[in-house]
Amino acid sequence: MAYLELNNIYKNYGKGDDETAVLSNINLKIEEGEFVAIVGFTGSGKTTLVNLINGLIKPTSGEVLFKGQPVIGTSHERGVIFQNYSLLPWLTVGQNILMAVKEAFPKKSKSELNEIVANYVEMVSLTPAIHKRPKELSGGMRQRVAVARALAMKPEMIIMDEPLGALDALTRGNLQDEILNIWGKDKRTALLITNDVDEGIYMADRIIPLRPGPNATLGPEFKIDLERPRDKTEMNDNPNFKKTRNAIIEYLMDIGNERKSEAKQEYILPDLQPKDFVNQFKFRI
């Protein structure tokens, strides 16, 4: 039995004539300790998929199983790193993390909780900024706080919804390494949603493309057979990497072209003539 299982998931929004199918026939299995990346275009339903897995929304039909149990709501076992950080602006970095830790470990004493917070802030190297508010931090720092908040709850699975999408290339690379480091330390299961193929190849064991919505569904999976720890510069010369990368990009390009050709519908304009206002006016008189 897989660790996380999605069986025949369909998700529709709206009702009646306005109903649109966002996801259809999604089947996914993730094993324990695995790092899976889902790659897709923007607007293909990635966030909907994430919210289904973490329990914020329910599927229209089908089931999400986590460790064999159906997911009915959110849980501390699945930590989420949101796309737009979602830090509470009125709390400091430390308070943001403390709030999460307090909920995850209600039995621990105050000093123990503070210690956990300090450790995780240290881990994302934000100790000097622990008393700052999110507004005073840069985008990369905010995302690191969000990472620390999700990890401090010691979830068994980490779900990341385009966590690095809004960052510059340099910060992105650093954070990728940090996330991999943490994942490697105690081998938690991880699901990464991204729109960057290279990021997926660098971080994941498997890449699954999400075909664009409406009616988004998962494409065939690509295994990444690269030794860990991976090195970005070395990777570029690895024939295996090149092959996989080209295959995925080709697949995504094909989907893109398919989408374009689908949209090639001919619209027939109605045969209308402009009204002759002057004559109408004369007639009236």
Added chain:
Amino acid sequence: MKASATLVKTANFLGLGIFKTLKDLFTGKLEKEEFKNFLRKSIVPLASILLFIGLWHLGAKSLYNKEAEFKIEKALKDQGPEAAEALKLCMASGKSSCQPNTLPSPSQVWKSFNSLLKDHKIISADKAAFAEKTAVLNEQRAADGKTAIVYTGRPSFVDQIFRSLKTVFAGFLLALLIAVPLGIFIGLSPTLKSAFNWFIQIFKPVSPVVWYLLVFMIVKTLLIESNEDSSFTISFISVGLCSMWATLVNTAMGVSSVDKDYINVAKVLKLGTFQKIFKVVLPSSLPLIFTGLKITLSVAWMVLIAIELLAQSPGLGLFVWEEFQNGANDSNAKIIVAMFVIGIIGFLLDRLMLTIQNWVSFDKTDAI
């Protein structure tokens, strides 16, 4: 040096950035651009104040002349040329008994302001003397279990101001205690929202006068057995009920429109209901709640005058009404003094709320 730095910091915090500029001006640290800014912020308002007083003076003068001419003509028609001549002389001599009754000039208002302050000093001295005189007697009475003798003389203008402030703050507190919790409940529950919506829509536009009458009907019966003067109770309840709507609507809106991301965070962290309300919903709606409270305070101060006047509760409103009824030659000037005092206190109250808002809220709004 350190003390002055703190002073400047406090002034900036209170939205009085001008003090820093003044300090820089005297210590010679001012840049050209800053100096221009300083001119715009200090000289321009000063000039417009002077212009306002000048226009007021001219307007008052022309109104005075019109009234005077009319009076003299009337005297000429009714009582003959001698009476008219006498009236003219009387007016020219500046005797107060025959001055035309119209808009007072700025100098008259200033004079009245000073006389009101003098009056306050006299009354305060009187009070102190009275307290001294009755101190021994009151001690005796307290020992005998009787109530103390209190000063029952006329309140001074300054006393009236403090009475009014007391009424406004009592009313504001009442509005706060009713509107904020109710607003939170309405914002959180769509059921309560539809239950209260008609109520809010109907009672929001009701005028202060009607509120006063409504409160009067109820409180009069409730306090029928007590001999105490209920005018204060009635007026502060009316002020509170009149002014609470802005806070109620704003709180409900703030609570119901919390950013979806924050709600998702609360869900993912599995916060309990109370935690969710106090740690996520309330902090994020604080800016809107404070906007409501600011409107509430200014509305409270505005309707206070009308309500005091109706309730015969001592305060600035009653002062204005009594001066109007009084019809003494400096009554008009005193009314204008009261008008300025009301306006300035209203402005200060608004500033006070803004300062508190900046202090508690994460969303720093600039002084408007």
